[in-house]
Amino acid sequence: MSLNTVVKKDDVVESVLPLPIDKQSSVLTDIYQPENNIAIWQRTLPIEMTTSIQEMLQNSKPLALVKYVTPDDVAEWIRGKLDGYACANALSEDIALIVDMFCCLFDTKEAGLRLTTLDKAMCPKFHVDQIPCRLVSTYTGTAxxxxxxxxVDRSQLGAGNKAGHSDNDFTMQRMQSGDVALLKGSGWKGNENMGLVHRSPALKLNEKRLLLTLDIV
Incomplete structure (x- = not known):
């Protein structure tokens, strides 16, 4: 793997490996590399799918679906919960695909799923998850x-959103809606002090976000 741009920090030149971000789903396997605490599969969802999801969010009660699921039962369960909405089939099949990939990657038979509608930042301060790894994907809304x-200044985690960063700082990165990302936490063996620092985004007035997360069971 080639090296990225050389950066200068405290008068010491350091070579930085390219981040595991790619349009191929196979990039998610890079989360197993010790130097990586994030891997992002960049993808663009069909416009018909995102439009139907947005319509559902505007016309339905807030979603808060939580369940241990398997690749075999998740699509039917999601369809049942979204019965009557135009996005039900496309969304349930897409989630089933992601659950299957997640379970295969971590050699587990089931995953802890959460599918949630958000109209405000759920975790607005920069933080680290105290778990091995979490998959996150925002179907619509800011990611x-x-x-x-x-x-990162880890001594500042949770302290007024700082973590060595200001909102106008170019160093903050943001996923795009549709992206599927694996976030390595401090519960990953050998990664106790290097979990990915992240936060929920601030949402615009009347903006709604549909967030999928998967946890290792």
């Missing part, structure tokens, strides 16, 4: 914000 390790 998760995160910081690279070399731009």
């Amino acid at each position: 998760t914000e995160w910081l690279e390790n070399n731009h």
Whole structure:
């Protein structure tokens, strides 16, 4: 793997490996590399799908679906919960695909799923998850914000959203809606002090976000 741009920090030149971000789903396997605490599969969802999801969010009660699921039962369960909405089939099949990939990647038979409608930041302060790894994907709305390790002051985590960062700082990165990301937490063996620093984004007035998360069971 080639090296990215050489950066200068405290008069020491450091070579930075390229981040595992790619349009191929196979990039998610890079989360197993010790130097990576994030891996992002960049994708663009069909416009018909996102439009129907947005219509559902505007016309339905807030969603808060939580369940242990398997690749075999998740699509039917999601369809049943979204019965009557135009996005039900497309969304349930897409989630089933992601659950299957997640379970295969971590050699587990089931995953802890949460599918939630949000109209405000759920975790607005920069923080680290105390778990091995979490998959996140925002179907519509502003997506998760995160910081690279070399731009983080971990002593500032949770302290007024700082973590060595200001909202106008170019160092903050943001996923795009449709992206599927794996966030390595401090519960990953050997990664106790290097979990990905991230936060929920601030949402615009009347903006609604549909967030999927998967946890290892």
